[in-house]
Amino acid sequence: MDHIPTIDIAPLGDASHTDFNATVQAVMDACTRIGFLSITGTGVSRDTVNNMRTCVRAIFDIDDDAKWDQAITRENYRGFIPMGFFTPNDGSGKADKYEGYKLHYQVDLDAPIRRDCALYGPNIWPRHVPRAQAVILDYWSKLDGVAHMLLGALEMGLKLPANQLRDAFHEPMTNMSLLHYPPQAPDDTGYGIHPHKDTDALTIIAPDPVGGLEVQTRDGGWITPDCPPDGFVVNIGDMLELWSGGRLKSTPHRVVNRSGQERYSFPYFAVPRHDVVVEPLLTPLPGFDRPSVHCGHWSAEIWRTNWPDETAHDATPELGTLSD
Template sequence: MVSIPTIDIAPLNNDAHPDYDQTVRQVMDACTQIGFLSITGTGVSQDTVDRVRSTVRAVFAIDEAAKWDQAITRENYRGFIPMGFFAPNDGSGKADKYEGYKLHHDVNVDAPIRQDCPLYGPNIWPRQVPDARNTILDYWSRLDSVAHVLLAALETGLGLPARQLRAAFSDPMTNMTLLHYPPQSPDEDGYGIHPHKDTDALTIIAPDPVGGLEVQTRDGGWITPDCPPGGFIVNIGDMLELWSGGRLKSTPHRVVNRSGKERYSFPYFCVPRHDVVVAPLLPPLPGFDRPSVHCGHWSAEIWRTNWPDEAADNTTPELGTLSD
């Protein structure tokens, strides 16, 4: 049975560290085999994570009328996502059993970049949780640093020029989703989130003690990441798989919450700047044949096709689909 390794990434903070090369190899092994890893040594304290988790609980404790007053719209993919609103982007399957709160890279309403890409803008922060903005943005900033450490290691491991990946993340389209999954009964079908691959470059998540995240193995089975307290789960998204010519693996995963408890999660999705075109930086592996992706167009299409009455068309990037 394939397992998801736990790696202390502290040596990656200094490329002169005696364990730097060994740690890069460990990260590469995980990312080329299963596409998931648990990491420790991030410098992000458990207290920081606990504050965010408490904030997320408070966000979803807001009364329903106030949630709808701050809900997502077609024009602004920010704010509350109602329970059961989203189904798989290809139109198949039942609605996912979660409610969410969507946050994006925060820029002022008059920021010049909004003239180039209207997907940028200010977030809607829940008025009923006044500390939410500072708590989440502090955590977000810390994960930005972790993501850049991992991207630097992948540059080394793939033999790419220094900063070739990291340069794509100035004014990024990085985003977070706060999530609440109510418990599913043992005989209830459907998912908290249906099996999917992440359509970003890199995802970082602090695992909820309740559990429920499952990762698909190459033989079609499902395993649960074993992440130690204070650690994080990281997975490769479709963009890094594409950049690497198929070497790094974007792996299907799902959430099923049959714990009998409420589950709260707050994944961080690392996404390049809007004008970046993702294409293989290395010769693609045999059989790997995927079109390049324009990040701004990709983001707009992912959002558009999330709406129940919208469908993918021939301009929609082929990202997020399941393996055969």
């Protein structure tokens, strides 16, 4: 497949809909052939997305000193990510040209799950944008519903028992990154975000009007998703590829912002609960041989190896990293 299809997923909300099975098959075709699709019919209003985009701009419009007061730390990967802080997880290449704000599944400090996994906890909400928590959690809850619908379709398409995938997302490690990409010079050979595969199960993103997201085709070329203004871009991550035994495709993608404009993005990353072990639920396809992944350990390693002076080792899951 050399293009990214646009699919109206509204029929997935009603198993008796006349187009339900055809929509499941369309989603499966996209996820097995290129691993990306544009979706409409989500029930998420354009106002919800616009409110989110306005909020994200406001978060990055505050002065740098205020951002640094709420920066991520090694102990708590929540809050502001400085411009140029991250390079590919293998330590190669130039620093990525974005600043970010990291948010995770929200739980209270005294939540029982924190006794089992210390990675859970409350977010650091931008204090200079008082409305941010309400706006973001409203958007987040709506994307939880979209992810649930898509996971149900993939269960059916893969002929898995009902809820086998969805049950893994009770008290998940789902997270969001708020991202700001300044414009790159026309001759800049670097990236907003370097070529990579997502290490989660499923990513959902409202496309920014200025563009910049590029997806690698099977022949090595790069294409841009054609997504309607009221749609979302969805891609399969390494965890769903692993669960499916290689049938669903986790596809390399990158961001290059040569638009001359500021670019803002806020991807949603669906990640299972901390104690879930992701391994093939079906007989792997010939040649597909990947180790199982413990979600809590994986998340801790992603957290750790994002720091420039940390490196992966034998106990780090081999997910996501690509050479350019």
